[in-house]
Amino acid sequence: MTRVRLPAVGAVLAGAVCLAACSSPASQPPAASTAPATATPPATAASAAPPESAAASPSPTGAENLALADPVRAQLVAAAARLNGLPASAYLGLVKGESYYGFDPATSTYWAGGALDPSSSSQRAQVSVQDDGGYYIFEEPAGGSWTASAEGMAGIEGAACSVHVPPALVTLWHWPAGACHPAGI
Numbered sequence: 747m748t749r750v751r752l753p754a755v756g757a758v759l760a761g762a763v764c765l766a767a768c769s770s771p772a773s774q775p776p777a778a779s780t781a782p783a784t785a786t787p788p789a790t791a792a793s794a795a796p797p798e799s800a801a802a803s804p805s806p807t808g809a810e811n812l813a814l815a816d817p818v819r820a821q822l823v824a825a826a827a828r829l830n831g832l833p834a835s836a837y838l839g840l841v842k843g844e845s846y847y848g849f850d851p852a853t854s855t856y857w858a859g860g861a862l863d864p865s866s867s868s869q870r871a872q873v874s875v876q877d878d879g880g881y882y883i884f885e886e887p888a889g890g891s892w893t894a895s896a897e898g899m900a901g902i903e904g905a906a907c908s909v910h911v912p913p914a915l916v917t918l919w920h921w922p923a924g925a926c927h928p929a930g931i
Contacts, residue, residue: 807852809914814840814847814858825892826862826882836871838863844881844928846919850912854888857915859927861898881927883909897926 822845824834845860861881864871880898895909907926921928 807850807914809850809852809912809918810848811915811918812847812849812856814845818847818858819845821892822858822860822882822884822894823862825884825894826896829882829894829896830871830874832868832871832874836865836868836874838865846915846928848915848918850915852914853912855912856886857911858884858892859911859919860884883907883911883926885909 819840823837823839827834827837841861841863845858847858849856859881864874883895883897884892886892897907897909909926911926916923916925919928
């Protein structure tokens with residue numbers, strides 16, 4: 747009888763180990779972020795912008811790459827949400843690593859680029875970030891407010907940018923010449 751129990755106990759233990767391995771965090775897909783927009787750290791490509799505590803980096807034309815602070819992030823999310831006919835609360839913030847912010851003195855305009863992180867509770871927000879809504883360009887002229895333009899499809903199958911980021915900022919952000927979003931987006 748002891749011989750019968752040992753294989754059975756071994757089988758049960760092997761099964762338990764397999765189940766434990768399958769339910770471990772390393773084997774599970776990452777969960778969607780639920781952090782609010784204000785918790786999103788400064789997000790720029792590694793070589794595109796200084797960390798938030800660093801000084802702005804000017805170009806020879808005077809254009810500046812700026813640190814993206816939380817109040818500006820919130821304004822950008824609100825502008826894109828308006829464009830999509832949704833409340834800003836439909837989004838968690840800007841996607842980490844895909845946000846840029848700068849000033850062009852030649853046009854007296856602040857410019858930004860970023861992708862939105864939709865809330866898992868808003869299907870409309872999730873749909874809005876697909877295709878053309880995959881990336882936004884924002885501009886704020888002197889004395890004006892932020893406007894958003896969906897540019898996610900620009901450069902794909904001949905689609906053109908509907909707005910043109912000043913070349914000095916495109917260079918500071920290390921985007922391809924004439925682009926309206928970073929390479930790979």
